[in-house]
Amino acid sequence: xxxxEFVQVAVEAPLSxxxxxxxxxxxxxxxxxxxxxxxxxxxxSSAMGVLxxxxxxxxxFEIKDISxxxxxxxxxxxxxxxxxxxxxxxLHPPGQVYSLAFAPGAEFRKKKSNKRSPTFLREAExxxxxxxxxxxxxxxxxxxxxxxxxxxxxxxxxxxxxITGSGKTEVYLRTIENVxxxxxxxxxxxxxISLTPQLIRxxxxxxxxxxxxxxxxxxxRERADQWWxxxxxxxxxxxxxxxxxxxxxxxxxxxxVDEEHEGSFKQExxxxxxxxxxAIMRAQFSSCPIVLGSATPSLExxxxxxxxxxKLLKLPNRVENRPLPVIEIVDMRLEKENRREKGFVxxxxxxxxxxxxxxxxxxxxxxxxxxxxxxxxxxxxxxxxSCGFTESCPHCSVTLTAHNRxxxxxxxxxxxxxxxxxxxxxxxxxxxxxVGLGTESVAEDLKKLFPDSRIARADRDExxxxxxxxxxxxxxxxxxxxxxxxxxxxxxxxxxPNLTLVGAILADVGLHFPDxxxxxxxxxxxxxxxxxAGRHQKAGKVIIQTYIPEHPAIQFAMKHDFENxxxxxLKFREELNYPPFGKLASIRxxxxxxxxxxxxxxxxxxxxxxxxxxxxxxxxxxxxxPCEAPMAKVRGKYRYHLLLKVISAKMMNxxxxxxxxxxxxxxxxxxxxxxxxxxxLL
Ligand code: ADP
Ligand code: ZN
Numbered sequence: 001x002x003x004x005e006f007v008q009v010a011v012e013a014p015l016s017x018x019x020x021x022x023x024x025x026x027x028x029x030x031x032x033x034x035x036x037x038x039x040x041x042x043x044x045s046s047a048m049g050v051l052x053x054x055x056x057x058x059x060x061f062e063i064k065d066i067s068x069x070x071x072x073x074x075x076x077x078x079x080x081x082x083x084x085x086x087x088x089x090x091l092h093p094p095g096q097v098y099s100l101a102f103a104p105g106a107e108f109r110k111k112k113s114n115k116r117s118p119t120f121l122r123e124a125e126x127x128x129x130x131x132x133x134x135x136x137x138x139x140x141x142x143x144x145x146x147x148x149x150x151x152x153x154x155x156x157x158x159x160x161x162x163i164t165g166s167g168k169t170e171v172y173l174r175t176i177e178n179v180x181x182x183x184x185x186x187x188x189x190x191x192x193i194s195l196t197p198q199l200i201r202x203x204x205x206x207x208x209x210x211x212x213x214x215x216x217x218x219x220x221r222e223r224a225d226q227w228w229x230x231x232x233x234x235x236x237x238x239x240x241x242x243x244x245x246x247x248x249x250x251x252x253x254x255x256x257v258d259e260e261h262e263g264s265f266k267q268e269x270x271x272x273x274x275x276x277x278x279a280i281m282r283a284q285f286s287s288c289p290i291v292l293g294s295a296t297p298s299l300e301x302x303x304x305x306x307x308x309x310x311k312l313l314k315l316p317n318r319v320e321n322r323p324l325p326v327i328e329i330v331d332m333r334l335e336k337e338n339r340r341e342k343g344f345v346x347x348x349x350x351x352x353x354x355x356x357x358x359x360x361x362x363x364x365x366x367x368x369x370x371x372x373x374x375x376x377x378x379x380x381x382x383x384x385x386s387c388g389f390t391e392s393c394p395h396c397s398v399t400l401t402a403h404n405r406x407x408x409x410x411x412x413x414x415x416x417x418x419x420x421x422x423x424x425x426x427x428x429x430x431x432x433x434x435v436g437l438g439t440e441s442v443a444e445d446l447k448k449l450f451p452d453s454r455i456a457r458a459d460r461d462e463x464x465x466x467x468x469x470x471x472x473x474x475x476x477x478x479x480x481x482x483x484x485x486x487x488x489x490x491x492x493x494x495x496x497p498n499l500t501l502v503g504a505i506l507a508d509v510g511l512h513f514p515d516x517x518x519x520x521x522x523x524x525x526x527x528x529x530x531x532x533a534g535r536h537q538k539a540g541k542v543i544i545q546t547y548i549p550e551h552p553a554i555q556f557a558m559k560h561d562f563e564n565x566x567x568x569x570l571k572f573r574e575e576l577n578y579p580p581f582g583k584l585a586s587i588r589x590x591x592x593x594x595x596x597x598x599x600x601x602x603x604x605x606x607x608x609x610x611x612x613x614x615x616x617x618x619x620x621x622x623x624x625x626p627c628e629a630p631m632a633k634v635r636g637k638y639r640y641h642l643l644l645k646v647i648s649a650k651m652m653n654x655x656x657x658x659x660x661x662x663x664x665x666x667x668x669x670x671x672x673x674x675x676x677x678x679x680x681l682l
Contacts, residue, residue: 034075103227162315164531184253214240217466242275260292325540369501380436384424458486596667601626
């Protein structure tokens with residue numbers, strides 16, 4: 001019940017501010033701050049919005065009436081404050097941010113839901129619960145520290161740094177027990193790809209019907225059911241990928257972000273938020289602790305531990321003191337000679353003698369091996385042997401990748417495909433040859449080398465849905481395949497009992513990206529990949545093949561030495577003022593007319609410099625660009641970008657507000673987007 005005549009409404013439209021509406025008397029009884037409303041907007045007769053608070057009459061504008069209050073639970077105060085922060089920090093239209101806290105598929109709430117749990121929960125519910133392991137001393141220390149904050153109901157960020165297989169999930173489960181004892185709710189965020197039946201089962205075995213799960217494979221009705229069962233408090237635990245963070249839980253007692261270093265917590269389109277960072281703010285507004293878990297924490301989080309903003313909890317050993325796998329590095333520069341001397345001319349160049357021998361042994365022992373290569377396809381590109389022409393995408397500035405045994409060419413950015421021409425498009429004299437490895441060609445080579453083994457591929461060409469991923473995981477668990485070739489898709493989080501050999505085919509792939517995080521990413525990936533091997537009774541072995549064995553990311557990964565790796569890497573970041581020391585934002589300007597894009601990019605820089613001129617505090621500003629983005633053209637649009645580097649989040653926000661509060665200075669047809677704390681600079 002509200003008795004204001006005028007109210008502020010954040011309308012779901014690209015507007016930088018809420019609008020004022022009149023609340024008709026007959027709707028006032030149902031209305032409340034945080035209600036979802038329908039309003040007229042411009043020519044549209046009906047747009048959705050959220051009622052934010054009292055508004056004021058205006059002489060200048062005609063004020064329209066709210067047309068309806070939508071019958072849905074309204075957003076509580078803590079949620080509203082957090083959403084407001086999100087819109088400001090990431091410079092996204094508030095109405096579009098608020099709308100994310102309403103479950104899509106709300107129309108299903110009216111119809112009676114059949115109350116049957118989705119399949120993944122039904123399967124898990126039938127299981128008799130296994131006895132929970134007794135926590136070891138390190139786990140107990142972590143559980144007790146978090147329990148204290150949970151019971152005090154105060155905000156604190158914990159970084160649970162536990163090596164692979166150290167029992168982090170068990171810490172989460174025990175901690176959630178403490179949350180339930182206080183009759184509060186727990187929110188667990190995991191990367192979409194780790195949200196496997198295996199993981200869900202562990203939660204359901206412990207907490208039965210108290211678990212709600214949101215992931216991309218639910219029907220709209222299932223999604224709405226899971227969402228509302230958590231909002232209404234029928235279920236106390238909500239597990240989901242990043243978007244579950246928007247579920248408006250008002251009684252939060254704990255947030256967990258597993259694999260906090262994962263890039264997939266960052267949404268790269270529309271609201272470009274990082275769910276880990278947004279979750280920390282959510283915990284602050286909710287006065288509850290948050291636990292960030294990882295075997296390879298992000299340097300941002302590690303730095304915050306050093307600054308004593310986060311509290312460090314360490315699990316330095318695998319459970320039951322199982323050994324970490326032995327990691328061996330193969331210097332591929334020496335392999336060519338080796339191959340010639342020993343007469344292994346038939347073996348593909350990417351396969352070292354050591355890796356080959358280990359695969360033979362794994363197959364003899366009836367165990368499993370996994371080979372990782374972070375590049376899918378049959379070949380990286382094709383080139384004409386006579387004139388050197390390469391086939392590139394007509395819409396994007398990249399070469400096309402060969403797939404389907406080199407018969408088809410794909411663009412990995414826009415999805416463009418074509419059959420490979422029989423002769424070179426340019427000189428029409430010669431045929432193309434394939435250059436560069438991909439998971440598809442590695443799998444082909446393996447089939448020839450080990451014709452009796454069962455080989456599966458795990459990349460986005462083979463695995464394009466949640467169902468196909470789960471089917472593959474089952475196959476690996478049931479030992480229906482012997483060798484797996486994959487991208488990072490299956491590199492993380494999984495626990496395969498019979499997997500004893502892991503090979504990184506070309507560890508250097510990620511090191512050549514023009515991105516200051518490439519070293520950190522490679523270290524993380526190698527550590528995660530290595531963590532898949534030998535997690536059970538059988539010992540594991542890891543082989544890293546590389547042409548730059550002396551690279552720190554590779555050396556420290558070999559020694560399982562996160563702490564020294566990050567110390568060295570942080571020093572380098574500090575020298576260059578990169579995050580976590582400086583703050584970054586990338587500003588992208590794009591459009592179909594190159595000249596207009598260039599002009600707007602220059603104007604953007606001028607506007608920022610103008611603000612700096614009138615504000616003497618703003619002297620610590622670096623602007624890189626404007627220049628062509630590394631991907632200079634995508635889907636037919638030219639892209640320019642600027643990179644801002646400043647020393648504080650507050651200053652960054654001031655510059656970006658100034659730049660985006662109105663956009664009428666942009667050339668017609670040109671779009672501007674801002675990415676605060678960008679993870680990828682392409
Ligand atoms: P992480 O999440 O750190 O990779 P998990 O929590 O998945 O590790 O633990 C690995 C395995 O060890 C799981 O099967 C888990 O049930 C088991 N486990 C966890 N804690 C203990 C413990 N204290 N004693 C014995 N086994 C444990
Ligand atoms: Zn393309």
